[in-house]
Amino acid sequence: MENNQINTDILIIGGGSAGVAAAVASARMGVRAMLIEKGPFLGGKATRAIVSTICGAYFRSEGAALRHAHVGFPKEFCGRLSVASGTEPFTYVEGLRFLPYDHQAFKLLCDAYMLNEKVQLFLHASLSSVGMENGIIDSVDAIALDRRVKIFPKTVIDCTGEALVATLCDLEVLKDETYQASAMVFSLTGIESADFENLSLSVRRSMKRGVEAGRLHPELEKLSIIPGSLKNGSAFFKLSVSRAISDELNKATELELFAREAVSAVHTFLKAENGPLKNAEMSVVASELGIRTGRRSLGKYILSESDVLNCVKFDQAIANGVWPIEYWGHDGNVNMDYFNADDCYEIPADCLMSADLGNLYFAGRNISASDRAIASARVIGTCLATGYAAGKMAAGSVLKRDANEIIQEIKSELLNV
Ligand SMILES: Cc1cc2nc3c(=O)[nH]c(=O)nc-3n(C[C@H](O)[C@H](O)[C@H](O)COP(=O)(O)OP(=O)(O)OC[C@H]3O[C@@H](n4cnc5c(N)ncnc54)[C@H](O)[C@@H]3O)c2cc1C
Structure with missing residues (x-):
C-alpha cells in the first residue's frame, strides 16, 4: 500500500458542525488547517442524521x-x-428558539467555507491510529478512501463526537454505561394537512x-414531526428508537438495522390509517x-449539571450554553430541565483542552462534560462556538501566542452579545 506523508499545523478530525467551525477558525488565524472526515460530506449529525433544526443559537426568552447566543462565526x-434554506428562526414552547434548515443547504455551506478558507479537506478519510511521544501527539494515521496517509500535525482537534483520539491513545475518557436514546429521521411527501398541530395530533393518536390494537410494535410508538419542517405537503419525522445504547461492540449495527426496518414499518402503517398520510410517500x-451522545474527552475541567442549571460563569469562558438539559430516556421520552430564561451558562476553555496531551483540543x-451537561451542550449552536474556540486556541498555540490573550480574543469575538 502506498504511504503518503503530509505535514500540517492543525489537524481537525471529524467534519461535523464543530469540526467545520474549528477549521474555519484555524484557517482565519493564518495557519495550515487540514480536516479529515470519514463520510462523503460534511455536517456530521446535522446532515447525516438530518436533525433539521439548529438549537442553542438563540437565548430562550419569554x-x-x-x-x-453568540456573535461572530456561529451567528x-x-x-x-x-x-440558503429559506427559513427563519422559529419560536417554540417555553420560549425556546431554533432555526429550521435544509440539510442539502447545510452541506453546501460547509463546502463553501472549506473552499473559501482554503482548508485542506479530505473526505472519505478515517482516523485509524495516533502516535504519541513525551505527552504530545506526533503523528496520525488515516485511511483516505483506499490509501494509507501519515499526517504530522503540530496540534490536533478531536471533533469526532466520540473522543476517538483519546480512545485510540488509551487515555481516560468520560463514558457511561448507557447513552441517550437515538432517533431516525425521514421525510414524507404528499401529506394532506397544512396544519402542524392538527397533523401532530393525528399522528400521535394513530400511533x-x-x-393498542397490536398493529404496531410498542417500540415504534414515539414518532414526532420536526417543528418548522411542514411545508408544501412534506415534512420531516423523527422516530425515537427506544433501545439502550452502549459502547458494546457492534451495538450501532444492531440499531441501524432495527431503525431502517422500523421506518418502513411506520410508513406502511401510517398509509393504511386512511388519515392525512394515506397518500404520503417516503422521500428521504x-x-x-x-445517536445523540457517546464518550467524551477528559479535559482540564469537567462541565457539570450544576454549572448548567445554575448558569455558572467562568473567567476563561469561550462559549455560551443557552439550551436546557434535553435528556432522551430509553422509553423514547424526553425530559427537559430548564435554567432561567434570558440567561446562560458559560463553557470554560479548560473543557476543550486535554488533561493528558499538550497538543490535543x-x-x-x-x-469534557458530564452526561447531563452534554445533554445541553451537544446542540449545534453550542458546537459551532466550541469548534470555533478550539480552532482559535489550537492556532494560537502553533503561533506561540499567549493562551490568555487568545481566550480574551475569543471572548470579544463570540461572547459580546
Ligand atoms: C436524533 C438527534 C436529534 C438532534 N436534534 C437536534 C436539534 O434539533 N438541534 C440541534 O441543534 N442539535 C440536535 N442534535 C444534536 C446535534 O445534532 C449534534 O450533537 C451535533 O451536530 C454534534 O456536532 P459535532 O460536530 O460535535 O459531532 P458530529 O456531528 O457527530 O460530527 C462528528 C464527525 O466526525 C466524523 N468522524 C467520526 N469518526 C471519524 C474518524 N475516525 N475519522 C474521520 N472522521 C470521523 C463523523 O463522520 C462526523 O462527521 C440532535 C442529535 C441527534 C442524534
Whole structure:
C-alpha cells in the first residue's frame, strides 16, 4: 500500500458542525488547517442524521426579541444557512428558539467555507491510529478512501463526537454505561394537512391506536414531526428508537438495522390509517441513525449539571450554553430541565483542552462534560462556538501566542452579545 506523508499545523478530525467551525477558525488565524472526515460530506449529525433544526443559537426568552447566543462565526453561519434554506428562526414552547434548515443547504455551506478558507479537506478519510511521544501527539494515521496517509500535525482537534483520539491513545475518557436514546429521521411527501398541530395530533393518536390494537410494535410508538419542517405537503419525522445504547461492540449495527426496518414499518402503517398520510410517500431517509451522545474527552475541567442549571460563569469562558438539559430516556421520552430564561451558562476553555496531551483540543459533543451537561451542550449552536474556540486556541498555540490573550480574543469575538 502506498504511504503518503503530509505535514500540517492543525489537524481537525471529524467534519461535523464543530469540526467545520474549528477549521474555519484555524484557517482565519493564518495557519495550515487540514480536516479529515470519514463520510462523503460534511455536517456530521446535522446532515447525516438530518436533525433539521439548529438549537442553542438563540437565548430562550419569554420576550419577543430574538437574541443570539453568540456573535461572530456561529451567528454568521446561522445567518448564511437561514438565507440558503429559506427559513427563519422559529419560536417554540417555553420560549425556546431554533432555526429550521435544509440539510442539502447545510452541506453546501460547509463546502463553501472549506473552499473559501482554503482548508485542506479530505473526505472519505478515517482516523485509524495516533502516535504519541513525551505527552504530545506526533503523528496520525488515516485511511483516505483506499490509501494509507501519515499526517504530522503540530496540534490536533478531536471533533469526532466520540473522543476517538483519546480512545485510540488509551487515555481516560468520560463514558457511561448507557447513552441517550437515538432517533431516525425521514421525510414524507404528499401529506394532506397544512396544519402542524392538527397533523401532530393525528399522528400521535394513530400511533397510540396502532400500538393498542397490536398493529404496531410498542417500540415504534414515539414518532414526532420536526417543528418548522411542514411545508408544501412534506415534512420531516423523527422516530425515537427506544433501545439502550452502549459502547458494546457492534451495538450501532444492531440499531441501524432495527431503525431502517422500523421506518418502513411506520410508513406502511401510517398509509393504511386512511388519515392525512394515506397518500404520503417516503422521500428521504437519513443515511445514519441519530445517536445523540457517546464518550467524551477528559479535559482540564469537567462541565457539570450544576454549572448548567445554575448558569455558572467562568473567567476563561469561550462559549455560551443557552439550551436546557434535553435528556432522551430509553422509553423514547424526553425530559427537559430548564435554567432561567434570558440567561446562560458559560463553557470554560479548560473543557476543550486535554488533561493528558499538550497538543490535543476537542470540541462539539465530545467536550469534557458530564452526561447531563452534554445533554445541553451537544446542540449545534453550542458546537459551532466550541469548534470555533478550539480552532482559535489550537492556532494560537502553533503561533506561540499567549493562551490568555487568545481566550480574551475569543471572548470579544463570540461572547459580546
Ligand atoms: C436524533 C438527534 C436529534 C438532534 N436534534 C437536534 C436539534 O434539533 N438541534 C440541534 O441543534 N442539535 C440536535 N442534535 C444534536 C446535534 O445534532 C449534534 O450533537 C451535533 O451536530 C454534534 O456536532 P459535532 O460536530 O460535535 O459531532 P458530529 O456531528 O457527530 O460530527 C462528528 C464527525 O466526525 C466524523 N468522524 C467520526 N469518526 C471519524 C474518524 N475516525 N475519522 C474521520 N472522521 C470521523 C463523523 O463522520 C462526523 O462527521 C440532535 C442529535 C441527534 C442524534
